[in-house]
Amino acid sequence: MQEAPHQRVEGRVPTDETLAIRAREGSPEAFARLVERYERPVFGLIVRLVRDPALAEDLAQEAFLRAWRALASFDPERRFASWLLRIAHNAAIDALRRRRTMPLVSLVMEDDGEEEGRERELPDLAAPNPEERAAGRDLARALEQALAGLRPEYRAALLLRFGQQLSYEEIAEVLSLPLGTVKTFLHRGRAALARALADAGYRLPTRGGETGGRSGT
Amino acid sequence: MRERREMTPEELDGWLRAESAADDAEAERRLALLFDALVEPAPRPGFTARVLASIRAEEAAVRLARRRRFRHLAAAAVLLSAAAFAGLLLAGPGGLGAIPALGARCLMAAGAIGRGVAWFWTLFATAFVPVAEALFRPWIFGVAAALALSSILMLSSLVRCLEREKGVVHALLPH
Known part of the structure; x- marks a missing residue:
């Protein structure tokens, strides 16, 4: 472990x-x-x-x-x-x-193979059913692809913030950037990620709260 | 380590909703949840062993390079010392009396070269060797100091000897 x-x-x-x-x-x-x-x-x-x-x-x-x-x-x-x-x-x-x-390589495709040689988890009876799991994997794939399409600096900032849970100051240190630039990158990166997901069919919710596109289906 | 779970459409909706509402704090919180559900890619098994093997290989290469560098320095030192001693012997007493004028000129030149070499070696041993090597191996300070001392002694004896023989050589040279 x-x-x-x-x-x-x-x-x-x-x-x-x-x-x-x-x-x-x-x-x-x-x-x-x-x-x-x-x-x-x-x-x-x-x-x-x-x-x-x-x-x-x-x-x-x-x-x-x-x-x-x-x-x-x-x-x-x-x-x-x-x-x-x-x-x-x-x-x-x-x-x-x-x-x-x-070259664009899908990271989600490695999901099944990544645990090779490692302990496999026992099935959890409280886990989502196969359809929900498949939907979850589709969403994860869409998010990965949207992330992969971002500019490297936005991607790095988002990965460090949300993947590694670093603070703004730590991200600034890792990327050797001023704090303000990091905040800008994160803000723009999030917006670009949402746009990329919208382009992929996962649309932003409408003002009335009704969800359009694939995410609500 | 965070536990992996499946991403749900509601989570994605929640994030997109927070983004469209320009609620930064909520959008960050919800996007972090989405990232939690992403697969954390892992390298192939045995990654740590491969990293450690590459470190060991690099350390071995560095040690070898240091040894090789030191061997080169030692070889250069021996050659320079030999040249200096040759100059001393050739220009010294007993080496000049029985040879003709041209030979005496050559030997004087050799002595001058030997003196130059001795100077060079002195500088080499006192400056270059400690700076280059003693940074890595403290005991080389001792060796370098001994070499420097021997070079200085050798140089001073060479100079004294050449000064003493100067008159002899001049007497042999054609005027």
């Missing part, structure tokens, strides 16, 4: 920052624990930015390697997650610059 990222409680489970200090002092075990904690957030951010799972895995590996090299410069007073995600974001942006046109 993976440990949850952003562990802040000192006790049996060491914080990210504590592990980073141990890793800096030369403990590969400590770094391995950090990699286990952050492999999904880092990979998730990168794959949604570059939209190529194979490349994303290479970049995620590169990001952790860069983090290992740069551990000496890590300030334990700062949050490890922001520091690491900044490295991951930079790796993804570098790759996007190298490859201007990225």
